[in-house]
Amino acid sequence: MGSTSAHNNEGLGRRNLIKRSAALGLITVPTMGFLSACATGGGTEEKPAAKETGTVSAKNPLGVKNGVALEAFIFKGGLGDQYAKDAEADYKTTYQAEVKHTGTQEVGPKLTPRFAGGTPPDVIDNSGANHLDMNKLSSQGQLQDLGVLLDAASLDDPNKKVRDVIHPSTLEKGKHGDKFDVLYYAFTIYGTWYSQKLLEDKGWAYPKTLDEMVKLCGDIKKEGIAPWTYAGKYPYYVHFNLFAQIAKIGGMPAWVEIDNLEPNAWTKNDAVKEVIEHYEELAAKKYFLEGSEGLTHIQSQTSWTKNKAVFIPNGSWVENEAAPTTPKDFGMSVGALLDGTGDKLPSGTLRGEPSEPYIVSAKGKNPLGGMELLRIMLSKKHAQNFATKVKSLTCVVDATEGMTLSPGLASASAAVKAAGDNLISLQLQEWYPALTDEKIGGLTGQLLTGDLKASEWIKKTQAEADKVAQDSSVTKFKRAG
Amino acid sequence: MQHGKYRFIVGFLALPLIIYGVFVLSPFVQAFQISLTDWSGLVGTANFIGLDNFERLWESDDFWNALRHNVYMLALVPVVTLGLGLFFAFMLNVGGRRKKNEVVTGVTGSKFYKFVFFFPQVISITIVAVIWFNIYNPDPNDGMLNSLLGTVGLDSLQNSWLGEKSIALWCISAVMVWGHVGFYVVLFSAAMASIPRDIYEAALLDGANRFHTFFKITLPLLWDAVQTGWVYMGIIALDAFALVQIMSVNNGGPDGATDVMPLRLYVTAFRDSQFGYASAMGIAMLIVTMTFALLTMRFARRERVEF
Numbered sequence A: 001m002g003s004t005s006a007h008n009n010e011g012l013g014r015r016n017l018i019k020r021s022a023a024l025g026l027i028t029v030p031t032m033g034f035l036s037a038c039a040t041g042g043g044t045e046e047k048p049a050a051k052e053t054g055t056v057s058a059k060n061p062l063g064v065k066n067g068v069a070l071e072a073f074i075f076k077g078g079l080g081d082q083y084a085k086d087a088e089a090d091y092k093t094t095y096q097a098e099v100k101h102t103g104t105q106e107v108g109p110k111l112t113p114r115f116a117g118g119t120p121p122d123v124i125d126n127s128g129a130n131h132l133d134m135n136k137l138s139s140q141g142q143l144q145d146l147g148v149l150l151d152a153a154s155l156d157d158p159n160k161k162v163r164d165v166i167h168p169s170t171l172e173k174g175k176h177g178d179k180f181d182v183l184y185y186a187f188t189i190y191g192t193w194y195s196q197k198l199l200e201d202k203g204w205a206y207p208k209t210l211d212e213m214v215k216l217c218g219d220i221k222k223e224g225i226a227p228w229t230y231a232g233k234y235p236y237y238v239h240f241n242l243f244a245q246i247a248k249i250g251g252m253p254a255w256v257e258i259d260n261l262e263p264n265a266w267t268k269n270d271a272v273k274e275v276i277e278h279y280e281e282l283a284a285k286k287y288f289l290e291g292s293e294g295l296t297h298i299q300s301q302t303s304w305t306k307n308k309a310v311f312i313p314n315g316s317w318v319e320n321e322a323a324p325t326t327p328k329d330f331g332m333s334v335g336a337l338l339d340g341t342g343d344k345l346p347s348g349t350l351r352g353e354p355s356e357p358y359i360v361s362a363k364g365k366n367p368l369g370g371m372e373l374l375r376i377m378l379s380k381k382h383a384q385n386f387a388t389k390v391k392s393l394t395c396v397v398d399a400t401e402g403m404t405l406s407p408g409l410a411s412a413s414a415a416v417k418a419a420g421d422n423l424i425s426l427q428l429q430e431w432y433p434a435l436t437d438e439k440i441g442g443l444t445g446q447l448l449t450g451d452l453k454a455s456e457w458i459k460k461t462q463a464e465a466d467k468v469a470q471d472s473s474v475t476k477f478k479r480a481g
Numbered sequence B: 001m002q003h004g005k006y007r008f009i010v011g012f013l014a015l016p017l018i019i020y021g022v023f024v025l026s027p028f029v030q031a032f033q034i035s036l037t038d039w040s041g042l043v044g045t046a047n048f049i050g051l052d053n054f055e056r057l058w059e060s061d062d063f064w065n066a067l068r069h070n071v072y073m074l075a076l077v078p079v080v081t082l083g084l085g086l087f088f089a090f091m092l093n094v095g096g097r098r099k100k101n102e103v104v105t106g107v108t109g110s111k112f113y114k115f116v117f118f119f120p121q122v123i124s125i126t127i128v129a130v131i132w133f134n135i136y137n138p139d140p141n142d143g144m145l146n147s148l149l150g151t152v153g154l155d156s157l158q159n160s161w162l163g164e165k166s167i168a169l170w171c172i173s174a175v176m177v178w179g180h181v182g183f184y185v186v187l188f189s190a191a192m193a194s195i196p197r198d199i200y201e202a203a204l205l206d207g208a209n210r211f212h213t214f215f216k217i218t219l220p221l222l223w224d225a226v227q228t229g230w231v232y233m234g235i236i237a238l239d240a241f242a243l244v245q246i247m248s249v250n251n252g253g254p255d256g257a258t259d260v261m262p263l264r265l266y267v268t269a270f271r272d273s274q275f276g277y278a279s280a281m282g283i284a285m286l287i288v289t290m291t292f293a294l295l296t297m298r299f300a301r302r303e304r305v306e307f
Helices: A003-039 A082-095 A107-116 A134-139 A147-151 A168-173 A196-202 A210-222 A236-250 A252-259 A270-284 A297-305 A367-377 A380-390 A407-419 A433-448 A454-470 B002-034 B052-059 B061-093 B110-122 B125-135 B144-151 B168-193 B197-205 B210-221 B223-237 B241-247 B261-270 B275-299
Strands: A070-075 A099-104 A123-125 A183-195 A226-228 A309-315 A332-335 A350-360
Touching: A070 A082, A070 A107, A070 A367, A082 A099, A082 A367, A082 A380, A099 A107, A107 A123, A123 A367, A134 A350, A147 A367, A168 A183, A168 A350, A183 A196, A183 A236, A183 A297, A183 A367, A183 A407, A210 A226, A210 A270, A236 A252, A236 A270, A236 A309, A236 A350, A236 A433, A270 A433, A270 A454, A297 A309, A332 A407, A350 A367, A350 A407, A367 A380, A433 A454, B002 B275, B052 B275, B061 B110, B061 B168, B061 B210, B061 B223, B061 B261, B061 B275, B110 B168, B125 B144, B125 B168, B125 B241, B168 B223, B168 B241, B197 B210, B210 B223, B223 B275, B241 B261, B261 B275
Parallel strands: A070 A099, A070 A123, A226 A309
Antiparallel strands: A123 A350, A183 A309, A183 A332, A183 A350
């Protein structure tokens, strides 16, 4: 053919080149990482930085020295970093010291070389998708033991130690072995979220048991409203409730077996059967908003704030996230886990996960200052500031008492209080996201559209968990029962 | 002056060749090397494990599932895209009513249509995916497609689209076709413009209709362009990463129904931190793509029509 064809080929060739180079980019990324990883081998044998110590006093129990600079690296995600800046400002005035602040979403990539080079910042909010591997940092001695901080007097009451003002599950979760070296500053509450106003208007009450839930869903459907919606694009949102409900009925020791990927942990647990059959029933009776299986979290939340559906499984960040579409008098509330049969845990049990992990570098220039900043953040003043700024709870117990809270936060706060010691924490998703989000998530999606039977869900979930347990390429974790 | 000439050429080529070597060839070679290790991508050390990754890949249901979806798309997307591209290009260039002074013309407004067809090509694939994700929104009021169906009274056809296991892959394939048809319309139009008008004229004098002119004249003379287009469309169908990653429910779902090889590679590398295994997938993809390209080139070859 004539010259046109040659021209066409040329044009296409260029497109192809771009395509190829994009594909190669995918291969190049790991390669570059490989190279740079090799390049950062040495440099760990740094001499410990001379620690500057000041005079210990009642006001300064850690002995922070005046005028010594502090460097803070704060994850700037959904919660922003203003709350940390506010605490830093207090540090600045108290110790007449410079505070260097960095807000970032790339904590891991930015700080890996600095840890390797022995010049880490003093205090780090190690959150977000690109966070540092804390197990590794801890085992390499990079994390400051925060026991000193726990034993120091709290800022508000010299007679109370810091240990006494923060939540027990925060103390538990922050440990690597016996060493407490991670302070999870915030607290995320998971549960069934609803509009208090809608319930009151219709004369409904938040149910107490699974059976009551099914019954109420029937009443709701008669009114022409969908009882439930969920983020079908991310079915693990459903697990926020579903997993916790299993743990509530079956008890924590049985759930820990699931977390630890023990054989038959799913199949032998009767609570699994009860809970999954409950969801199967909801699906069979068409109690989920039609089309939920294709909605994103934002779309499902919007359907929910528009009162197209009554309940949604979610975490306490939803109040901030759904704020743009939430009507003023919506009365956002969270309900605790429901009662089943022969429950191992009492009514009111709630899933609350410590979040926003703060670490202090052991090999930084000013570890005492880093801990002092945390002590300032753990004061009532700053915990309340956090609640106001980002509508989220901190690990400081009862910090928000007497404050006027936003509806969702007030409800979450009340639920935590009602739960008392019965706050449960699950690890499965954090440890094995490929298992929970992709595999079990896929099954849950099918369960909720009625395409999968409960018995099949349990069988296949057990099979997937077994597969992970036998896969030597997946790093395993264990927690004590 | 031979000597000086080569020095001159080398002087110009050295830099691009070095860049090509470092950024294109060496990653290729290193991907092979990494695929033989258990490198996690997080630390600097890796162990040589021979062909274990490939063995694992061979036994992986997930990977075969993903490959199967790529093959489905490979079978359908190029045919539909090129078919539509050819049809539209023919209509725009040759298919119009006969006018006074011209033997062959396009349909009325063909210039405008050409522009409209090409438009998706100008938009970034990410934006295309986000737009279509919202069109497929299952909400009967907010979702464009469903509300449209509702308005015209076709409520029975309303669907959760990307959330429905049996059609999710085809919903994504449709977007792929939509996004690429315009490019081939323009490509084939350009190729058609080079076909001498007198051939059409002769055919028309003999009483050929549009159908005949298309199959007896246009298609044979365009075969080179079609064949090249086939290879490129095939490679695109074997990729599909961006659309699936952005649009699909639960990253390749529901329940793995839209999973494709590149997505598998991506999650293996960046979520599961198994760069060695992911590199093995990359190599498997390379083999599949090369095989396809070679087969197409081999079997689609036809005698070239000279004119």
